[in-house]
Amino acid sequence: MALTVIGFYLRSRIPGDLPLDGNLFSNYLDYLMAIAQGDLGVTSGTGQPVLDEILTVFPATLELCFSAFILSIAIGVPIGTIAGMRRGSSLDSTIMGISLFIFSIPVFWLASLVMMYFALNWDWLPVTGRLNLLYEIDSVTGFMLIDTLISDNPHSQEAFYDALKHLLLPTVVLATVPTTEVIRQMRNHVSDVMKQKYIKAAASKGLSKTEIIMRHVLRNAIPNMIPHLGLQFSTVLTTAMVTEAVFSWPGIGRWLINSIYQQDHAAIQGGMLTVAIFVVTANVLTEILTVVIHPIRRKELYAQH
Amino acid sequence: MHILNLIKYILPLSVLLLLTACGEQTQIKQNGLSYCTEGSPSSFNPQTATSNVTLDATTSQLYNRLLFIDPNTQQFKAGLAIDWEISEDRLSYRFFLRKNVRFHQTDYFTPTRPFNADDVIFSFARILDKKHPYHDVSEHGYPFFEGIELDQQIQSLVKIDDYTIEFKLALPDSSFIANLASDFSVILSAEYGDSLIALDRQVDIDNLPIGTGPFKFKEYRTDNFIRYQRHDDYWSDNAKIEQLIFDITPNSSSRLAKLLTQECDIMAYPAASQVEMISEHDRVKISVETGLNVAYWAFNSEKAPFNNPKIRRALAHTINQETLLQAVYYNTGVNAKSILPPVSWAYNPYLKSYKYNLAYARQLITEAGYPNGFKMNIMALKSSQVYNPDAVKMAELIQSELAQIGIEAKIIKYEWQLMEKKLQQGEYDSYLLGWVADNNDPDNFFRFQLSCNAINTGSNYTRWCNSEFDDLINQAVTETEYIERVTLYYRAQEIIQQELPLIPLAHSLRLHAYTSGLKGVETTAFGGINFINTVRQ
Numbered sequence: 001m002a003l004t005v006i007g008f009y010l011r012s013r014i015p016g017d018l019p020l021d022g023n024l025f026s027n028y029l030d031y032l033m034a035i036a037q038g039d040l041g042v043t044s045g046t047g048q049p050v051l052d053e054i055l056t057v058f059p060a061t062l063e064l065c066f067s068a069f070i071l072s073i074a075i076g077v078p079i080g081t082i083a084g085m086r087r088g089s090s091l092d093s094t095i096m097g098i099s100l101f102i103f104s105i106p107v108f109w110l111a112s113l114v115m116m117y118f119a120l121n122w123d124w125l126p127v128t129g130r131l132n133l134l135y136e137i138d139s140v141t142g143f144m145l146i147d148t149l150i151s152d153n154p155h156s157q158e159a160f161y162d163a164l165k166h167l168l169l170p171t172v173v174l175a176t177v178p179t180t181e182v183i184r185q186m187r188n189h190v191s192d193v194m195k196q197k198y199i200k201a202a203a204s205k206g207l208s209k210t211e212i213i214m215r216h217v218l219r220n221a222i223p224n225m226i227p228h229l230g231l232q233f234s235t236v237l238t239t240a241m242v243t244e245a246v247f248s249w250p251g252i253g254r255w256l257i258n259s260i261y262q263q264d265h266a267a268i269q270g271g272m273l274t275v276a277i278f279v280v281t282a283n284v285l286t287e288i289l290t291v292v293i294h295p296i297r298r299k300e301l302y303a304q305h
Numbered sequence: 306m307h308i309l310n311l312i313k314y315i316l317p318l319s320v321l322l323l324l325t326a327c328g329e330q331t332q333i334k335q336n337g338l339s340y341c342t343e344g345s346p347s348s349f350n351p352q353t354a355t356s357n358v359t360l361d362a363t364t365s366q367l368y369n370r371l372l373f374i375d376p377n378t379q380q381f382k383a384g385l386a387i388d389w390e391i392s393e394d395r396l397s398y399r400f401f402l403r404k405n406v407r408f409h410q411t412d413y414f415t416p417t418r419p420f421n422a423d424d425v426i427f428s429f430a431r432i433l434d435k436k437h438p439y440h441d442v443s444e445h446g447y448p449f450f451e452g453i454e455l456d457q458q459i460q461s462l463v464k465i466d467d468y469t470i471e472f473k474l475a476l477p478d479s480s481f482i483a484n485l486a487s488d489f490s491v492i493l494s495a496e497y498g499d500s501l502i503a504l505d506r507q508v509d510i511d512n513l514p515i516g517t518g519p520f521k522f523k524e525y526r527t528d529n530f531i532r533y534q535r536h537d538d539y540w541s542d543n544a545k546i547e548q549l550i551f552d553i554t555p556n557s558s559s560r561l562a563k564l565l566t567q568e569c570d571i572m573a574y575p576a577a578s579q580v581e582m583i584s585e586h587d588r589v590k591i592s593v594e595t596g597l598n599v600a601y602w603a604f605n606s607e608k609a610p611f612n613n614p615k616i617r618r619a620l621a622h623t624i625n626q627e628t629l630l631q632a633v634y635y636n637t638g639v640n641a642k643s644i645l646p647p648v649s650w651a652y653n654p655y656l657k658s659y660k661y662n663l664a665y666a667r668q669l670i671t672e673a674g675y676p677n678g679f680k681m682n683i684m685a686l687k688s689s690q691v692y693n694p695d696a697v698k699m700a701e702l703i704q705s706e707l708a709q710i711g712i713e714a715k716i717i718k719y720e721w722q723l724m725e726k727k728l729q730q731g732e733y734d735s736y737l738l739g740w741v742a743d744n745n746d747p748d749n750f751f752r753f754q755l756s757c758n759a760i761n762t763g764s765n766y767t768r769w770c771n772s773e774f775d776d777l778i779n780q781a782v783t784e785t786e787y788i789e790r791v792t793l794y795y796r797a798q799e800i801i802q803q804e805l806p807l808i809p810l811a812h813s814l815r816l817h818a819y820t821s822g823l824k825g826v827e828t829t830a831f832g833g834i835n836f837i838n839t840v841r842q
Contacts, residue, residue, distance in 0.1 A: 127563055133532070
């Protein structure tokens with residue numbers, strides 16, 4: 001709400017941008033109605049509707065964020081579990097120390113470093129962009145990995161691998177942000193669970209360590225971690241913007257930065273509004289997801305006393 | 306859990322898949338070419354362009370002109386016109402047009418007839434005739450043609466028959482042919498224009514282009530990339546590559562990184578500081594050519610204290626050209642005394658230069674009435690240009706010199722689109738800019754930047770108007786003899802040197818970097834790039 005007020009005020013200052021007949025309040029209502037219908041104005045650069053441009057670039061950022069989350073879970077859960085199981089040991093301290101160190105590295109520096117080694121010096125991976133431009137892939141969903149698989153371009157197999165190669169470095173760099181949180185949360189929750197009596201009962205039943213972890217520990221620890229992860233979303237999104245700038249990833253971060261350079265007010269506003277809405281939605285969804293997954297929280301909903 | 310057990314198998318399998326994929330040779334690279342360019346075009350029609358970025362992306366790729374200038378011999382060569390005749394009184398120009406030239410066929414337009422005189426008439430009438438349905442369609446106007454006042458130059462354009470047209474000029478003009486050969490004078494499709502009127506989508510003529518050039522337009526993602534496809538019905542030999550991509554990468558280090566990892570095959574304007582590094586790399590080559598360009602520091606002559614030529618001359622004495630050449634150009638440029646580069650046939654070698662002398666500069670400023678100096682701002686472009694690899698660094702060097710004589714200079718950095726707006730609004734003290742010639746006629750350097758008329762059409766941002774200078778350049782285009790024109794241009798350059806609406810700083814060499822396996826990249830001194838003969842070995 002506050003954002004729309006600020007946005008409306010800024011745009012009303014630009015002559016000719018908004019239809020400003022009538023008093024201030026009715027103009028504001030018109031502005032809100034326009035946004036509700038999806039009319040975010042046109043960019044001053046190309047004259048294209050802002051909403052169209054956002055719909056083109058936002059999925060790229062989402063793809064990057066999702067991949068980073070998936071990677072952070074894939075790496076963080078095992079490591080966090082190990083740290084939690086051996087809490088207080090030197091292995092635990094080492095793991096926490098290293099993850100904190102990686103988290104403290106400024107993302108733009110890490111991105112440049114990674115780019116320099118993996119792309120330039122060792123020639124394994126491409127430097128920037130999302131896909132080698134020679135592949136002509138229609139943008140159906142906006143998610144390159146899906147689009148390359150469903151494309152009917154004869155080279156779509158190659159294109160899929162190319163997209164993966166392009167996705168790898170930015171994902172690794174971006175994943176440093178949530179991974180630390182995942183490790184920390186897993187460690188805390190796993191060590192809490194390990195202290196529970198039913199773990200002792202399971203061990204005395206004769207279950208192996210692996211079975212205990214799979215059957216009891218993870219099922220109790222992971223649902224506790226998910227709400228914290230959801231809250232991380234806004235941090236990941238903002239870090240993604242920095243990562244996009246370094247890797248020239250065509251997402252909303254890079255698009256917003258360009259709009260700021262060109263002083264394109266309608267675009268900046270539309271972009272900020274979209275990002276804000278998305279973060280709020282993500283937080284709400286996380287809450288819902290937690291209730292769905294976590295039986296205890298579900299009981300809290302139904303329980304009266 | 307059984308599901309979790311599967312992870313044990315999925316992870317190593319996917320890693321294996323990835324590794325096998327890495328080894329594949331991409332056949333698509335053989336038929337395609339990526340060019341890393343430094344900016345987005347403002348439109349896909351060179352008629353409306355102001356910047357080289359737009360010309361690079363469009364003129365040689367999508368369109369043809371009636372005639373063009375051979376990059377090696379500087380002679381006029383036949384393009385869409387196979388021959389031309391100039392009348393005795395030099396007022397009538399008759400062009401004989403090429404037959405069997407086909408326009409592009411794309412998913413938004415299919416031509417039903419080959420190129421003929423109607424298309425030439427359409428392309429020029431759009432600019433000349435204010436009542437033409439397409440005249441007001443361009444939001445940028447036609448800066449080049451307004452600058453040379455084409456509508457006053459051409460009295461009439463007549464179709465003699467389907468393959469012959471005649472231009473009638475109001476006054477004899479030696480630069481007319483050169484202007485027709487410039488990158489701006491492209492030929493559009495009249496049939497496409499008519500079909501767009503029927504669909505009420507006239508704006509598409511500049512955004513979804515149709516031409517006769519070796520490549521046709523496929524896709525454009527703003528600030529991202531442009532995709533071109535080979536035009537298989539080109540009137541000359543088809544282009545050798547099937548797909549051409551313009552990868553828009555404003556940051557020159559990113560461009561270089563892409564070149565080194567072979568994501569791009571050619572890069573535009575390597576930063577002068579990178580030249581040495583590139584020449585040591587064995588997979589990458591650099592090509593160097595002299596450029597018909599100039600970089601200068603220009604002033605707003607309508608704003609005090611820059612309306613006083615004494616101040617401008619004083620500031621000229623603060624410029625240390627040697628330092629600029631070393632620190633900004635890394636020795637890829639030459640000193641400039643005149644706005645014309647030394648390779649131009651009208652260059653005046655007798656001009657006196659302003660020696661670097663801070664004490665003298667301070668004295669002049671005090672005499673002009675500013676004993677305590679003053680404040681000023683300098684506008685500079687962020688991205689590298691043909692004529693200036695690093696305007697911001699140049700501004701910083703100038704700023705430090707000015708500080709030593711008590712002038713506080715503030716540097717404001719811009720992208721070109723924003724800077725153009727600010728220049729048109731007139732709220733600035735000075736700016737660092739330059740000029741790349743559009744053709745080989747010296748008139749091109751003078752008219753757009755410094756003529757009185759150019760203030761109205763919006764390309765003379767110095768806002769300097771000198772009637773003697775204007776008379777000289779106007780008379781020079783009516784003369785045919787080189788001797789006559791040279792004398793007039795010598796005097797014109799003397800006036801510039803005396804009044805100094807702008808201080809010429811340097812002429813830059815044109816640099817291009819490309820991967821070693823590439824042959825046939827053609828660049829012209831006027832700033833265009835041509836991929837028609839480019840082939841991968």
